[in-house]
Amino acid sequence: MKHHAKLLILCPFEFIGFQDLDHKIEEYLKTNQEEIVLYLVGSPITYLKVYEKILFHLYDKAQHYPTRFSVIFDTFNKQFTKNYKFDLIINLGTQLQGDFNIQLKVNHQNQQIQFSQESYKVNQFQRGANGGTFDHLHIGHKILLSLSLLAISQHLTIGITGDILLQKKKLKSFLQSYETRCRCVKEFCIMFRPDIELYFSELVEPAGPTKNGQYEVLIATQETQQSLQYINNLRKEQNLNQLEGYIVGMIENQTHQVDAKISSTQFREYIQTKNRLTEYEYLELKSQWLSVCDNLYWFESILVDYYSQPQRHYHTLRHIYDMLKQLKGAKNIQNVKLATFFHDVIYYPKIHDNEEKSCFLFQQFAQECKLDSEVISIFILQTKSHQTDVPFLPENDLSDLMIFLDADMSILESDAYPIYAQDIRMEYSHFPDKEYKIGRIAVLQKFLQSKIFNLRSEEKARKNIQEEIEILQQWVV
Structure with missing residues (x-):
């Protein structure tokens, strides 16, 4: 299936759990789409527990793939397809039939779900609250918010946990800022149900505004349900109504044996390991971003998420960190740094327009931040050919382009070249050895034929390349 940036799947509500839909969703997830929204059309459910089972079922499938995956019901969101833009819309058919009873595949068993289950109802409460850190918004967060x-x-x-309560968090340096976490939560909530009034509160103590506000229900996870009693004790002291508690289950992460639940800590550990960055190095990288842009959301949510995708081994934030060390002498350092941050933001080894997609995402960023995107877009696109024959560029920009492209190639002269070669092989693991050998040798020979402009040791780079070619030639004949 062709790769698309944003994919919308329109699906009849009655198809949930049917084997055909399950296979279809996984088919799209396996192709590493950047974002998939599953929009369930015709949602006649009354009770929240039924929605809960549906959400757990669908998000459980998505947890094994890098795609940003969201489930939307059309119960309150009739204008959704008009308000959001997608690169591709797939309509699986929206004609409803039958009595709306559905089959959910839970723990490999088909279970019939009836709509007469006794539990809290949809829209039962006028005013409610929930709370959490909401760091690196994941599927567990999306279920709670939904x-x-x-x-x-x-x-x-x-309520979103403030810095005061985060001092003891593991890998604290990798935590997203309060502003980034607020924006991610807000974007999801508005997409899911735009008719609800939202209020965000930075939690400096556990109860936040719920200790004295006009609320009827607290929605919490099993992990945080003890907060309900704590809040109700505070409310009782002020002669306020006691909050109902709707306790949501937790989705399990089957890839972690020690900690079964999905948590933001796991995501921070993964980001650190995938990108091979210490906490100090990550803070350095964030500081480099802040030297050219004060919009942390684009760094902490967009760039970090993309550069941490599973298919990457060399083209990670480590590559960006190392490149930024090589930019001395640039005339317009903001241009060169931004080109560095965005040049590999889209990277799927199986597609051939990564540079164009990276450039497009940068242009979206530039539009939001009101930046001139022309020169930086040229820089990003030139990483496809690594040529500097751009005659219409002014002299200073052409000089900066050379510095930028040489920084991108600086790994060739590095003592870490053998690790780089291994990482590239892992990124192209979908090729059998013989096919990879032929293609990689052709790329390396093209490097040898090119002019490498300002590397400190062009001789070392050519030696490294030649040694990799010789190793490859010893492979499958």
């Missing part, structure tokens, strides 16, 4: 938005009809207060 059910919170379904439980209430007017207002949702979302």
